[in-house]
Amino acid sequence: MAMGRPRAFDADAALDQAMEVFWRHGYEGATIAQLTEVMGINPPSLYAAFGSKEGLLKAALDRYSAKRACWMEEIVSAPTARGVAERMLIGTADTQTDPANPPGCLLVQGGLACGTGSANVPFELAAHRAQTENQLRERFVRAKAEGDLKETADPAALARYLSAVIAGMGVMASSGADREALRQVAAVSVKAFEEQSNS
Amino acid sequence: MAMGRPRAFDADAALDQAMEVFWRHGYEGATIAQLTEVMGINPPSLYAAFGSKEGLLKAALDRYSAKRACWMEEIVSAPTARGVAERMLIGTADTQTDPANPPGCLLVQGGLACGTGSANVPFELAAHRAQTENQLRERFVRAKAEGDLKETADPAALARYLSAVIAGMGVMASSGADREALRQVAAVSVKAFEEQSNS
């Protein structure tokens, strides 16, 4: 069996470039012309590798999540729920204002509302956001079992709360909020956790 | 001087319909065909009245803000900063899940990131969001002067915090979070204010 001509570009490197375009312009605002240019390939190569614009987005989202996985591991490894919240919020303030990336969060700016032809894109983003919320909830369930959170605390509500603040920080970062502003938000947010914690 | 043929449609009613389309599909996801259909007019009437798609969005945003103005008046008329926060958060949870409107907030889903041809749309939305934050900040400045907030409280940081939570709730609402979920977020968020309040 012959194997065919080998791919001449690095798919992961190309995905990183595509990710940034989706991040900066949103799914609908990103054009195939822009994407192929930054990826350094031509449209047929893009479609052969990823199937469609939406397929490319999914691949970029998966890579985005994969890159964040180890970061999240370190977050939830904090000893207390309060520590998890603090690391998560401060870390988010920093990453969402990291000049190496577009401001904000791809999972928020990628597209909250799309046209009829891209109706499932918002769901895709929401599914990836839910992953983070689930990780946090599970961590807080554990924290409650360990007596780290009060008996009256609701792990699901706390995880949802953190998710909301993180998404909100993404919105603010996308419109120019600087790192200091987001850290202030993080600092206030953490205080809601102190009421839920023992010690 | 002759006055010309009078307009055959109600501009405000048409704006309400357009607002909903932008709300549900975002600026770029909304098409002129969709807009003219729900507005009950033809493209020339739209362009005669609003100049362009972006002009229509601006008019819709202004109407959106005008509709919220009296609502906001009632919010900031609460006697204490904590009361303001509580009314704001619970009220937001309810309005963002009001079945009479698309879920979430037009100022968030309208478009956080757009293509190169619509680059100033995100700024327009951000400017309108900033109005709310400014109202809250001014209210909290007053609350601090009245001794309602602690001496150590930062009114700007608290307003930013509320702004972030509200935006975050919009993100969650847009992806299907129900009223109960948003009220839980609101309840947790309010607790961050208890630390800042006297009494």
Added chain:
DNA sequence: TCCATAATGTAGTGAGCGCTACAAATGTGG
């Protein structure tokens, strides 16, 4: 009544979109 003015409905315009047909190029297995 007749003109000036402005909105309306019909029917498109050029431009840009996502996507692809096709042939040349580049690799592997026999």
Added chain:
DNA sequence: CCACATTTGTAGCGCTCACTACATTATGGA
């Protein structure tokens, strides 16, 4: 070296986009 499989670059497909030319219709003023 040859046949096969797959990618690549060129060029352009059909379609939808935001937007508009134009003739018509409806008003107010002289």
